[in-house]
Amino acid sequence: MKKRIIALLLVSAITAVALCGCGGDKTEGGSSKITIGIPQDLEDSLDPHIAVAAGTKEILFNIYEGLVKPDSDGNLYPAVAEDYSISEDGLTYTFKLRDGVKFHNGNKVTADDVLYCIERNADDGSGNALISAFLNIDGFSAEGNDITIKLKEADPDFLQYMTMAIIPKDNENPDTNPIGTGPYKYVSRSPQENIVLKRFDDYWGEKAYIEDVTLKICANADTIVMDLMGGSIDFFARITTAQAAQLKDSDYEILEGTMNLVQAMYLNNAVKPFDDVRVRQALCYAVDPDEIIDLSFDGKGTPIGSSMFPAFGKYYIEETNDVYNKDIDKAKALLKEAGYADGFTFSIKVPSNYQPHIDTAQVIVEQLKAIGVTAEIKLIEWDSWLSDVYTGRDFEATVIGVDASSMTARSMLERFVSDSSKNFINFSDPEYDKLLKEALTTVDDAKQTDLYKQCEWILTNDAANVYIQDLAQLVAINKKFTGYEFYPIYVLDIAKIKPAE
């Protein structure tokens, strides 16, 4: 009998503990606190100069700032710098440091810190640079609070790269201990669980509204609606139309914008059979973006035909959409010509935490059946995607969205230069390399735009990838909050979100 009582006590104690664990993440009423759902952990790096994933950079946007910073219209305004001037010949840039800008550790930003950051991103001596536009820097120096950068050749886009994050020179571990000047400071990170941010009260500009921010990792795309309905997250920046439909008549407001990325089935141009341009073209003829948008996204989304999305304005070429209109016969003929009359089998690696990409891949698999090509979807974790697909280039095809790090055509197109470290699809075309190089050094705006457009046409005509769409971005935000702003690049500006009246 005694034993039984002890056992009973033990069991109830265990149950109590287990139940406590369940209730922990419900957000409480106070609206100076927000829980934001994000689809992946910030695996790659918290170091702003090293991070590559769009999902990481959109969060780091809140922690770090550059000398200049983009606003929600895509224009640049002075941030860590108070003012800047560009010489007549476009070769000399002078930035005047803003007085009293502090890092999150309380130290003042000095010209030394800025020089350190430029040096960190510039030529490492072997002709490589973290920011390739910095290879063009001839020299840089500081005099008091004035920082001067001299270029070898004029570059009309150079200012865009001064959005480069300013970090303190004496921070030894920017990867795990991020210190910036942004409106939010980093508090902690629990891998695969959450990232905690706190408002930076010594921020030089308009301070953020919400004090405590928890970024909760929702790696299971299927449970996002449940998380929102259950109140464990207040905000999710990218939900699908079907998920949005579930949230009708709930506590959530759905905002609609564009995601500003190029969603495509990216093909590894170096592996068989995708090393044959005819095979790639055949896939383009077989895949119908409009049908994908209708089936998976309720008609919301803009079909695109090259590595450029509409927010880019003058660089965007709408006509690239019409190059590969669905044509099964032509696709089959091309396959036959390439020696794959009976089709072939390949796998599409899709990160399992991105529902839009999974949905797109499912429709593609269906569409490719029509030309006898069998595609298999392989769901992989986000960190394996980064290491195997992006860095390791070990894949045949993948469905993903590629973003622009800044509002320059270069940021979209440069990655396809044959020797670029970001060229994960192994695209290689000497003509493309030549044109892009020429474009980078052309000062005349009209001529440069024309060269960039020629590059886009090469990507389209060579069918570098099966281009699909610029996704519609549906944001679910609890009605307790307001003020979310869409940007023309892939960022999530938490500082603008405020409690609703």
Added chain:
Amino acid sequence: MERSKKVKFITGLVITAVVLIMAVWGMIKTPYDPYTMDTSAKFAGVSFRHVFGCDQFGRDIFSRVLVGVRETMFISACVVFIGAFLGTVIGTVTGYFGGWLDEFLMRINDALLAFPSVLLALVVIGLFGSGKYQLIVALGIAFIPSFARIVRGEVLKIRNLDYINAVKLYGASNFRILVVHILPNLKTVLLSSIIIGFNNAVLAEAGMSYLGMGVAPPNPSLGRMLSEAQTYIFSSPLAAVFPGIVIAFMILGFSLLGDTVGK
């Protein structure tokens, strides 16, 4: 057989037969191609054309359930086969010979049993990636310990019986004793644990696919379908309800059978 047992047995048999027919049907031909998408049929309700309705891509849920049952059955059967086969080998060898080998293997067995099988499977999938065959291997390994333990216990009991001692005196080899004299006596205990194991395998497959670790989209398995349907559960519950019901029936049928067989 007493009456209530008989009722249980027949109910179990009927339900299992229905599920099996569904699986075979899924193997031969489905009313619609389970993969064909149709914009106009998105979330279509129950009708004569689509008896279970359609999912978010306008795919026929009934056809997908048929194929899903087939996939789930196939995976579960393979898992139980791996578990039962290797479990029996390990169980008989350790139970019969005993000694340090028994100690060694059984301690490993205990360690494996200490993990929930889903957790163990997650580790294996973490190492080899996700997919149908990886899932089979992962769950198969996770199922070995329970079989090994049951079989070992049974062998321990049998090996000390007089008739075993008698054949030993006749000079029968260990191999002959194991295969001819011990294995046939494991039949009943194996049969009921296979049926119970099959139930667990169905649930484990559904659970793993639900977590996104098993069958890759667009292929249906019952767990996968549930997982995909949960997003739409409030507006169009059909896609979740039918696979759910089928899983429940599958388990019920086998449980009833397992309860009556071998006792």
